[in-house]
Amino acid sequence: MSSALSITGNIHDWLYGAMPEWAASLVEMVLIALVYLGIFAIAGLFLVLLERRIAAWFQQRLGPNRVGFQGLLQTMADALKLLSKELTGTNRADTFLYNLAPYFVIISSLMALSVFPFTQEFQAFDINIGLFFLIAVSSIGVIGILLGGWGSNNKYALIGAMRSGVQTISYELSVGLSLLTMVLLTGTLQLSQIVEVQKSGWLIVQGHIPAIIAFMIFMISGTAETNRAPFDMVEAESELGAGFHTEYSGMKFAYFFLAEFINMFIICAIATTVFFGAWLSPFGITESIPVLGVFWFMLKTMLLVFLMMWFRWTFPRLRIDQLLTLEWKYLLPMNLMNIVIMAVLVWLNLTIKF
Amino acid sequence: MMNNEALKELINSWFPELEFWEEGSEFLNIEVAPDQLFALMRRLKEDEQSSFDYLYCLSGVDWGETLGVIYHLESTNHRHSVVVRVQTKDRDQPTLDSVSSIWYTADFHEREVFDFFGITFSNHPNLKRLFLTEEWEGFPLRKDYVDEINMIIK
Amino acid sequence: MEDTTVKSNFKSEEYFINMGPQHPATHGVLRLLLTIDGEIIKKVEPDLGYIHRSIEKMCERDSYQQIVHLTDRMDYLSANINNEAVCLCVEKALEMEIPERVKVIRTIIGELTRISSHCLWWGVMGMDVGALTTFFYGFRDRELLNDIFEETCGARLTMNYNVPGGLMFDIHPNFVSRVKEFITHFKTKIPEYDRLLTDNVIFHKRTKGVGVLSREDAISFGASGPVGRGSGYSCDVRKYHPYSALSQVDFNEAIRTEGDTFARYSVRIQEMWESLSIVEQLIDNIPEGDFRIPTKAVIKLPKGEYFQRVETARGELGVYIISTGTKSPYRLKFRSPGFSNLSLLNHIAVGGKIGDLVATMATLDLVIPDIDR
Numbered sequence: 001m002s003s004a005l006s007i008t009g010n011i012h013d014w015l016y017g018a019m020p021e022w023a024a025s026l027v028e029m030v031l032i033a034l035v036y037l038g039i040f041a042i043a044g045l046f047l048v049l050l051e052r053r054i055a056a057w058f059q060q061r062l063g064p065n066r067v068g069f070q071g072l073l074q075t076m077a078d079a080l081k082l083l084s085k086e087l088t089g090t091n092r093a094d095t096f097l098y099n100l101a102p103y104f105v106i107i108s109s110l111m112a113l114s115v116f117p118f119t120q121e122f123q124a125f126d127i128n129i130g131l132f133f134l135i136a137v138s139s140i141g142v143i144g145i146l147l148g149g150w151g152s153n154n155k156y157a158l159i160g161a162m163r164s165g166v167q168t169i170s171y172e173l174s175v176g177l178s179l180l181t182m183v184l185l186t187g188t189l190q191l192s193q194i195v196e197v198q199k200s201g202w203l204i205v206q207g208h209i210p211a212i213i214a215f216m217i218f219m220i221s222g223t224a225e226t227n228r229a230p231f232d233m234v235e236a237e238s239e240l241g242a243g244f245h246t247e248y249s250g251m252k253f254a255y256f257f258l259a260e261f262i263n264m265f266i267i268c269a270i271a272t273t274v275f276f277g278a279w280l281s282p283f284g285i286t287e288s289i290p291v292l293g294v295f296w297f298m299l300k301t302m303l304l305v306f307l308m309m310w311f312r313w314t315f316p317r318l319r320i321d322q323l324l325t326l327e328w329k330y331l332l333p334m335n336l337m338n339i340v341i342m343a344v345l346v347w348l349n350l351t352i353k354f
Numbered sequence: 355m356m357n358n359e360a361l362k363e364l365i366n367s368w369f370p371e372l373e374f375w376e377e378g379s380e381f382l383n384i385e386v387a388p389d390q391l392f393a394l395m396r397r398l399k400e401d402e403q404s405s406f407d408y409l410y411c412l413s414g415v416d417w418g419e420t421l422g423v424i425y426h427l428e429s430t431n432h433r434h435s436v437v438v439r440v441q442t443k444d445r446d447q448p449t450l451d452s453v454s455s456i457w458y459t460a461d462f463h464e465r466e467v468f469d470f471f472g473i474t475f476s477n478h479p480n481l482k483r484l485f486l487t488e489e490w491e492g493f494p495l496r497k498d499y500v501d502e503i504n505m506i507i508k
Numbered sequence: 509m510e511d512t513t514v515k516s517n518f519k520s521e522e523y524f525i526n527m528g529p530q531h532p533a534t535h536g537v538l539r540l541l542l543t544i545d546g547e548i549i550k551k552v553e554p555d556l557g558y559i560h561r562s563i564e565k566m567c568e569r570d571s572y573q574q575i576v577h578l579t580d581r582m583d584y585l586s587a588n589i590n591n592e593a594v595c596l597c598v599e600k601a602l603e604m605e606i607p608e609r610v611k612v613i614r615t616i617i618g619e620l621t622r623i624s625s626h627c628l629w630w631g632v633m634g635m636d637v638g639a640l641t642t643f644f645y646g647f648r649d650r651e652l653l654n655d656i657f658e659e660t661c662g663a664r665l666t667m668n669y670n671v672p673g674g675l676m677f678d679i680h681p682n683f684v685s686r687v688k689e690f691i692t693h694f695k696t697k698i699p700e701y702d703r704l705l706t707d708n709v710i711f712h713k714r715t716k717g718v719g720v721l722s723r724e725d726a727i728s729f730g731a732s733g734p735v736g737r738g739s740g741y742s743c744d745v746r747k748y749h750p751y752s753a754l755s756q757v758d759f760n761e762a763i764r765t766e767g768d769t770f771a772r773y774s775v776r777i778q779e780m781w782e783s784l785s786i787v788e789q790l791i792d793n794i795p796e797g798d799f800r801i802p803t804k805a806v807i808k809l810p811k812g813e814y815f816q817r818v819e820t821a822r823g824e825l826g827v828y829i830i831s832t833g834t835k836s837p838y839r840l841k842f843r844s845p846g847f848s849n850l851s852l853l854n855h856i857a858v859g860g861k862i863g864d865l866v867a868t869m870a871t872l873d874l875v876i877p878d879i880d881r
Contacts, residue, residue: 055640055641058641059640059641059643059644059645060644060645060648061644155523155525156525159547159862229638229640230638230710232638236638236863237532238532238533238635238636238637238638238866239533239862239863239866240862241531241532312640313640313641314639314641314704315638315639315708315710316634316637316638316639316705316708316710316711316714317637317638317639317710317714317863318710318713318714319713319714319861319863319864320547320861320863321547321861322710322713322714377812378810378811378812378813379812379813379814380814380815381815383813407727407728408727408730409730410730410732410817410824410826410843411815411826411828411841411843413828413839413841413843415830415839416839424828426815426826426828426843430727430741430742430743433748437813457728457730458725458728458729458730458851458852458855459728459729459730459848459851461851462847462848462850462851463847463848466847470564484556484557485556485557485560485880486557486560487557494562494565495562495564495565505565506569507569
């Protein structure tokens with residue numbers, strides 16, 4: 001366990017020097033959990049604000065800009081408001097599942113957050129099957145949505161949940177396969193190793209054409225997997241009211257809401273790690289200052305987040321059958337072809353390396 | 355396009371006992387008995403020369419002693435119009451034939467008339483209250499309708 | 509008929525779902541009882557009356573001047589055209605000679621109202637198919653029109669600018685220049701609408717071939733306005749029974765023959781161009797003259813029946829007055845476009861998905877107070 005925790009070596013050494021091993025390990029775990037909860041909360045709240053400001057920018061209005069500097073505290077205020085709200089529910093709802101659902105969603109996104117290499121030294125959980133772990137964990141969230149939709153005892157919620165199930169199961173294939181395409185190039189699933197490989201060129205450059213195709217497919221299916229527009233069939237506010245979270249209020253609703261934004265962050269962070277060299281700076285310009293890795297990682301991720309927000313605020317929504325057609329008839333065959341092309345590319349050593 | 359005179363002649367040749375007039379109105383008006391209503395309407399729609407395929411207004415009217423319906427018809431090919439009026443003396447159980455099988459639009463309009471005037475349309479596919487609740491008493495647009503709470507009479 | 513779908517041993521069960529009276533897609537208090545099999549719609553049954561105010565009954569006790577004020581509470585998005593309809597009907601009955609100036613101003617404001625209504629519809633249409641940004645773009649341009657209306661008559665939505673005999677006030681001195689400014693502005697904005705929504709591939713996928721209404725059915729259902737014209741049914745009242753100054757202007761009737769959701773959408777976009785062109789032709793030639801000819805304080809229509817048809821933004825509005833010679837009508841019937849257009853919803857939505865129903869309903873452009881009157 002302790003070998004997997006490579007977060008800031010100094011604290012690690014100090015803890016192990018001052019305490020018996022089991023205590024140090026325990027304290028370390030608690031500390032890491034707290035740090036990541038902090039990241040989770042701040043990132044979630046910040047992304048909500050970002051989304052609202054960007055939406056406002058697209059829609060020629062100002063967006064929230066009164067609470068705190070440029071509205072920075074707006075989402076905090078909203079969270080406090082939600083915290084103080086009554087938790088309502090429906091009669092004859094399956095109370096246990098209904099209450100369990102938000103935690104499923106939020107825990108799965110929190111777990112996924114732990115494996116990202118924010119910078120060289122800042123990674124909580126560097127397992128050798130990192131990418132596999134990410135794909136696996138990120139699909140737990142859909143169980144929460146299904147539970148919530150079923151437990152609400154509301155037909156709209158149920159339709160939303162069923163849509164979500166069918167959508168996530170389909171698009172998971174594309175997410176997995178497009179990442180697998182890149183694994184052919186790296187030869188490893190471990191995220192720190194994937195970054196290591198990219199020191200001789202980001203993977204999107206190394207793998208050129210098939211890598212770009214894989215990236216596009218990944219972004220499309222990633223958007224679908226996070227249930228964001230144009231694939232927001234799950235919520236589809238003009239069709240289903242609010243979809244699976246129709247019957248949720250207060251903090252339970254906030255959990256779903258935050259998890260959606262964290263999931264978006266996760267998808268973009270995966271794309272950053274696998275395609276754009278994670279914390280590596282472009283052309284190694286800041287290689288001598290390792291702390292700036294966090295800056296580069298966040299910059300790249302935020303650019304991709306912006307891309308996803310751009311999708312959301314400009315595209316209309318697909319219909320459920322068109323959504324499935326897109327996946328099964330277009331993305332999946334393309335993806336399979338792409339893997340073969342990538343394999344040939346790697347076999348013939350046609351990759352671009354600096 | 356047929357003028358009112360020609361229309362009158364044409365329709366009179368099908369159903370001789372109809373009453374026609376043009377005073378106080380811009381259209382040719384026809385008064386038809388309830389038992390001839392459906393036959394006349396179908397003829398008006400289906401005949402090549404008249405081809406009144408557009409029922410643009412269907413209004414229920416309470417004339418005090420009688421209840422009735424006024425149909426405004428137009429032909430989209432010939433662009434001529436006619437107004438058909440039907441009335442029944444029975445105020446307790448007023449029944450007329452439904453024309454919803456001739457013009458689909460009559461479906462909703464007849465339900466509206468049923469709702470507000472209480473005229474039952476026989477052969478209507480789905481005749482039930484449209485605007486008002488099922489348990490509503492009385493028919494608000496009739497002249498003798500009384501509602502002391504909601505109606506303000508000046 | 510052979511069933512082409514894959515035969516399955518699983519039995520599916522139909523269930524009911526209540527869409528409305530509070531639902532984002534019904535744009536008001538319309539309640540639809542849907543019978544659904546999975547996502548596929550088997551039956552749509554509208555349940556109305558949640559906002560019924562019995563305007564027709566109220567008209568039977570009110571004077572003709574008062575009736576005008578009730579009409580803009582029907583289809584509030586084309587309030588001015590509704591007012592105009594009643595005024596025209598009363599004027600027709602009284603055989604009044606209306607000054608040219610009034611006719612031209614009425615037509616200009618009527619067409620501006622149509623643009624404003626279509627702007628709102630476009631924004632909401634986009635929102636219904638999931639493109640939220642359109643809403644703000646539509647409202648941005650509608651706001652400019654509302655400002656012009658406000659300056660003209662003091663109200664932004666329910667204008668009450670028409671009275672029997674003419675207009676309530678003369679136009680504001682700035683009116684002409686501001687309308688011209690708006691025309692120049694809006695000519696650059698319709699292409700923007702096209703870039704944002706009309707040309708989007710997903711939008712095409714969502715709307716083409718959805719909610720198809722044939723020409724025969726459109727006529728039989730009494731569809732009017734863009735709904736009828738989207739099915740290739742030429743039904744523009746402005747063309748066939750021109751009123752006010754519409755006989756002086758030259759414009760095309762926007763017609764598409766496909767009859768699907770996209771056709772109805774395109775007709776409305778085209779109509780915005782046509783309305784702009786009508787306004788453009790008239791705005792420079794507003795004749796001098798009176799803005800109103802005085803009527804008696806108590807208007808008594810001669811005994812008889814009067815019918816006036818106008819084209820609102822939603823379709824054909826008919827005002828049918830039966831007068832017995834007293835100060836209020838014996839019976840007044842509004843033939844509202846939305847009511848007939850709603851009646852065909854079941855016909856075109858069955859067999860589609862829930863998403864199709866929402867898109868179809870958006871292009872019917874229902875305004876519930878117009879249906880419930």
